[in-house]
Amino acid sequence: MFPGSKSALMEEGLSSLPTVPADDPLEQLVRRIRAGEIDTFEHLMRRTEARILALAWRILGDRHLDEDAAQETYLRVFRSLHAFRLGESFEAWMLRIAVNVCYDLARKRGPRSLPAETLDVLEGDAASMGVEETVLLHQRRALVQRALSSLPQAERAALVLRDLEGLSTEETARILGVRPVTIRSQVASARAKIRVFCSRLLNTPPGGRP
């Protein structure tokens, strides 16, 4: 691994993270846990678990694997809490760990295949189901999931953090350990690819398949 490479920068705690004010509530919880109040970790989880689960779902797209990823994220957070630099954004630090955990699990899982249920909906006849909003919703979800699964891992992570987690380009760049210009390039590429996938459904004539 070369110094400064993406893998090196993605190590937890190496590249700098966004800073937060001194009265950041999460940082207060971190201080208490470090002082030995282990039960305070439950409060920390209650404040962050929805976001971590959602992030895992958006990167991995597999409910069972997502829960494993969230659990592993929190265990890594607890075990390396002493390495967190006070003054930086704890949430950004935790998101970085979660992304790394998702990368690890995705690597172990191998190439992703869509659930059979999703593929059934995708391959179904769009015209016969089109009048039902629920069916359309499933169809759109299947299409977007397929589009996301076709993205390179880095583009998907950048898209998720920037467009779905609501982080700025700079925050996303710091969490992923790359330059902001790289994030701009990755999200632009990912958005264009998603649009091409979705345009198949948008431009489908009545009775046609997406």
Added chain:
Amino acid sequence: MTPHVLDQLPLWIEGDLGASEQAAVEGHLADCPACRVAAEELKTSQAWLREALASPFNASDQDRLRRRVLDQIRAEAPAKPVRRYVLRPGLLLTACTASLLIATLVWRQGGRHEDRPLAMGPPPAPPVAEHPSIPEPPPLVVHRLTKPSTRLQARAAPNQESAPPPTGGPSRIEFQTKDPTIRIIWLAQSGPLPDTHQTFEEKS
């Protein structure tokens, strides 16, 4: 008409362009139906993206996750404290000095027996003890070369050899291991140590 802005649309859609670039793209879109269609498709695909990736997890999923994690970290917490143990420099220096001294003395003691011929036959049978199931602890010999303390005297073995009267100098504690050729000698003194070789010869 200005050039098409299809390449800039993916950045324009989420406000990733600078203010002037954003304005330029919007100006072009007002006059270009083709780019406007592409921009509408992009808006729609971004909306579908957010819709498709809404989190499917509910409160019970979160509770289950929390229970699993908390059970695990409570099991780990006693064995692995969160706070790092920090060695005090003085303690660390004392420990290193004592270890170095013991290693040196043991090495020198071992070097004295290098000239002995190697035993070619089976090792001699150990002496039969009255209670063979209870191993006899190695004899402990404590030599206080300075003013002896009652605590150390109490720990001395009953077969303690008679030590010369304290004449000043370091505290000296000897441990005789089961191997009669190996003896561990520990010296402790706040000031500079005496010539260890001379001290060893005195014992001999």
